[in-house]
Amino acid sequence: MPPPSAEAFRVRAEIDLGAVRSNVRALRARAPGAALMAVVKADAYGHGLLPCARAARQAGAAWLGTATPEEALALRAAGDRGPVLCWLWTPGGPWREAVEAGVDVAASGRWALDEAVAGARAAGRTARVQLKVDTGLGRNGCPPADWPDLVAAARAAESEGTVRVTGVWSHFACADEPGHPSIAAQLDAFREALSVAGRAGLDPEVRHLANSPATLTLPESHFDLVRPGVSVYGLSPSPEVGSAAELGLRPAMTLRASLAQVKRVPGGHGVSYGHTYTTPGETTLALVPAGYADGIPRHASGTGPVLVAGKPRTVAGRVAMDQFVVDLGGDTAEAGDEAVLFGPGDRGEPTAEDWARAVGSIGYEIVTRIGARVPRVYAGEDPAGETQGEA
Numbered sequence: 001m002p003p004p005s006a007e008a009f010r011v012r013a014e015i016d017l018g019a020v021r022s023n024v025r026a027l028r029a030r031a032p033g034a035a036l037m038a039v040v041k042a043d044a045y046g047h048g049l050l051p052c053a054r055a056a057r058q059a060g061a062a063w064l065g066t067a068t069p070e071e072a073l074a075l076r077a078a079g080d081r082g083p084v085l086c087w088l089w090t091p092g093g094p095w096r097e098a099v100e101a102g103v104d105v106a107a108s109g110r111w112a113l114d115e116a117v118a119g120a121r122a123a124g125r126t127a128r129v130q131l132k133v134d135t136g137l138g139r140n141g142c143p144p145a146d147w148p149d150l151v152a153a154a155r156a157a158e159s160e161g162t163v164r165v166t167g168v169w170s171h172f173a174c175a176d177e178p179g180h181p182s183i184a185a186q187l188d189a190f191r192e193a194l195s196v197a198g199r200a201g202l203d204p205e206v207r208h209l210a211n212s213p214a215t216l217t218l219p220e221s222h223f224d225l226v227r228p229g230v231s232v233y234g235l236s237p238s239p240e241v242g243s244a245a246e247l248g249l250r251p252a253m254t255l256r257a258s259l260a261q262v263k264r265v266p267g268g269h270g271v272s273y274g275h276t277y278t279t280p281g282e283t284t285l286a287l288v289p290a291g292y293a294d295g296i297p298r299h300a301s302g303t304g305p306v307l308v309a310g311k312p313r314t315v316a317g318r319v320a321m322d323q324f325v326v327d328l329g330g331d332t333a334e335a336g337d338e339a340v341l342f343g344p345g346d347r348g349e350p351t352a353e354d355w356a357r358a359v360g361s362i363g364y365e366i367v368t369r370i371g372a373r374v375p376r377v378y379a380g381e382d383p384a385g386e387t388q389g390e391a
């Protein structure tokens with residue numbers, strides 16, 4: 001992807017919305033019998049909530065999913081009117097606002113259902129509630145032992161008109177490790193929870209379980225709706241599932257910086273805080289003006305890959321808050337030359353997955369933590385704009 005403009009910049013994240021659309025289409029093709037919910041939590045995994053939400057809708061995402069209610073309400077404030085689910089609630093959350101906005105709210109237990117009912121009464125409108133069961137993740141979700149009680153209470157709230165149970169759903173623990181025994185166990189537990197709900201009289205619009213790896217590898221988990229996140233942005237959920245290219249995905253984010261300084265230094269020169277790197281001989285040092293305040297992991301000290309003036313390099317010494325240094329060896333460069341920290345990988349630059357490997361993390365964390373100080377610059381906006389399902 002060429003830089004969207006010739007404007008000067010320190011560091012910026014270029015977001016290819018055409019890649020987001022093509023990833024959504026590729027994921028829909030993997031789950032032809034199900035609708036797709038594009039997960040846009042955490043500012044669309046660092047890519048920018050609203051442009052990515054729009055791109056996902058244009059490519060046929062029937063649903064959008066967020067963690068927090070504030071993220072869901074931000075979609076409504078920006079004019080999104082389609083189905084939205086938010087699932088990470090705490091007591092006292094904006095239940096009435098979510099009900100008024102027609103946002104689906106998740107309930108993993110009685111307190112949440114009760115607050116949704118109170119929100120519905122305050123709003124004078126039926127709450128759209130999706131009941132979440134813990135099928136084995138051991139994180140959010142209603143334990144199976146409490147499920148019959150939650151289901152019965154939700155059915156009672158339906159009868160009095162405060163609630164409509166629109167969904168029953170759960171989340172995988174190990175879908176990124178195909179063949180992991182917990183996957184089949186969670187599928188069984190989910191089917192059991194669905195039959196408990198059905199026997200109690202619930203008839204949800206959508207039953208859903210599949211995150212990115214399950215969308216890509218496990219058709220029997222697709223049910224009515226798949227719920228991919230990281231793959232919408234073109235990252236593979238794990239090396240075991242395949243590379244982005246093997247999965248037909250294109251990374252949407254390119255993180256690019258302009259060198260702030262290039263200088264000659266003698267051999268034996270310490271570099272950056274703590275002098276953890278010393279120049280082996282006379283050399284050229286390039287200063288990349290991005291640091292951990294911008295989301296560059298400090299664990300990348302001495303290991304992070306970066307393409308500088310067209311050649312692959314490694315972070316020399318410590319990553320500081322605002323900058324890090326690269327040793328160019330015998331090569332030269334100039335202030336203003338380009339450093340590409342990561343991108344799709346087809347122009348010689350590292351990928352977010354390469355950074356993840358270098359720092360012992362996952363691609364999810366690399367892109368999501370790119371800081372608020374880094375401007376997002378968008379390319380590939382769809383000129384047709386409003387149309388859905390352009391596939």
Ligand SMILES: *Cc1c(COP(=O)(O)O)cnc(C)c1O
Pocket residue numbers: 039041087171210211212213227228229230231237
């Ligand atoms: C984040 C999240 C997803 C998306 O997961 P990916 O692995 O990014 O596809 C789906 N469902 C829930 C509940 C989530 O929290």
